[in-house]
Amino acid sequence: MLVSFLVLLGFGCLTGVTTVLFGFGGGFIIVPVVFGVVAATTGADAMHTAVATSTAVMIVNATTATFAQARSGRLRKAHLHPLIEFIALGAVLGAVAATWAPDSALHLLFIAYLAITIVDSALRRGFLDNAREGAGEPLGKVASTAGGVGIGAVASFLGVGGSVLTVPLLRRRGLPMADAAAMANPLSIPVAVAGTAVYALATPTTPYPGQLGHVNVLVGAALLCGSLPTIAVTKRVVGKIPDRVHAIAYLALLVLVLVAMVVTALV
Template sequence: MDSLMLIFLMCLALGAIVGFFAGLLGIGGGLLIVPALIYLLPWAGFESEQLTHVAIATSLATIILTSLSSARSHHKRGNIPWPLFKSILPGVVVGALCSAFISEQIPSDNLRQAFAIFVVLMALQMAFQFKPRQSEVMPSFAMMFSASIVIALLAGLMGIGGGVILVPFLSYCGLQMKQAVGLSSATGFLIAIAGTTGYVLAGLKVHDLPEATLGYIYLPALLGIVISSMLVAPIGVKAASTWPTKVLKRIFALLLMVVGVKLMFF
């Protein structure tokens, strides 16, 4: 079996795990996909200086379909405040597009360590559910624009949809949780589209990437993850109604903590 097919099959398995936990716990897949690809991609011939960039870019590309599906579901339920979405749209696009070109200036090892720290922080948030005190006044347009740039930039650099950052921020701004989650799903789609575009354009200048890449995106991994995650996510959603999700979320947070610490000393 050649390395390309092996990576595809392993990413099918990875996508199934990501899809199940996404449905069960309502989390984005990037926190799992990025570290998993960092370990898998060397088998496909990726050099160490390319690893983190390709893992992050591929993770962002998988979020396009998953976030679109989520956004459509929230839209049907009336959970997306579209006037607010329009106000943060410009900042999201700018931040996500810039993320790919900024990441190019960061050595792969440093980017991996930054991601590891981010994973540990998100694990702590998931385990202890820190909730910011709500503000009584919505921020100005300038404040929302600036915040959306920073959030989209961080999301693009970390290869995630941004919900773990955006939802607490919107909740702090006084938005109802269901609307914050719905708006996050819509902005996650935009972050994924803009960020993926940036990583494709940035990667086209790199001539020593292995075959089956589109810019920094590794297509066999993308295809494997998307196919299985879309199929398995509904199973996780059904399990969420009967499984002890609070306990599982803390166990999952512990797993993320271990992954983050391991990545720091990769």
């Protein structure tokens, strides 16, 4: 049990760093880790528990980072509205669908989602080669409405917060990586809230102490013990990383998570 706590605490610290630098409120780090811990202990509904716990932790991480980044002036209202409202709508739809999906299907879809995102960001222009720092073209109606619903649905379904969709989207609109990552946090909050509410009310196959629906409260608390202090420290380096290096690091992190998920699928 102590080993599991230390593992969660360590990855919680990593989550705090990724929340600030990349807009990952938890999903891409937390889902593989919680899946591994639950699969090695109780084993029941491991992927559902991982996704649900990820969304719960994301509420706290994304909200904390949002307040910190708002004070730095990196949040742009023109890109938040109405995108955030439609993301919230999609998040409810995605979370409800996820409660009905088989555990194995969630795992495979998570892997596919990561792979597509990595290839798209690496090969399509506008992510790695964005040189229009500060341009920030406004989102069109289709991107804000239909795109927002799609982002919310996919993010909530897989418990990833939406940063992997919103960061490339805003990046291609001319925002520097620091601003695109900062914007991902407030845009992840409705996904986290909607997803957590649905998962907390769901009935797991085998209920365990310390769980609220599919949300493992004890695991979430251990992760937050690591993430909250590192968010406070990491916010001081935002904007000091060269833009292209920041973008490459974003993709490198996605590759590492993809490898982790493929390995857990094969074990």
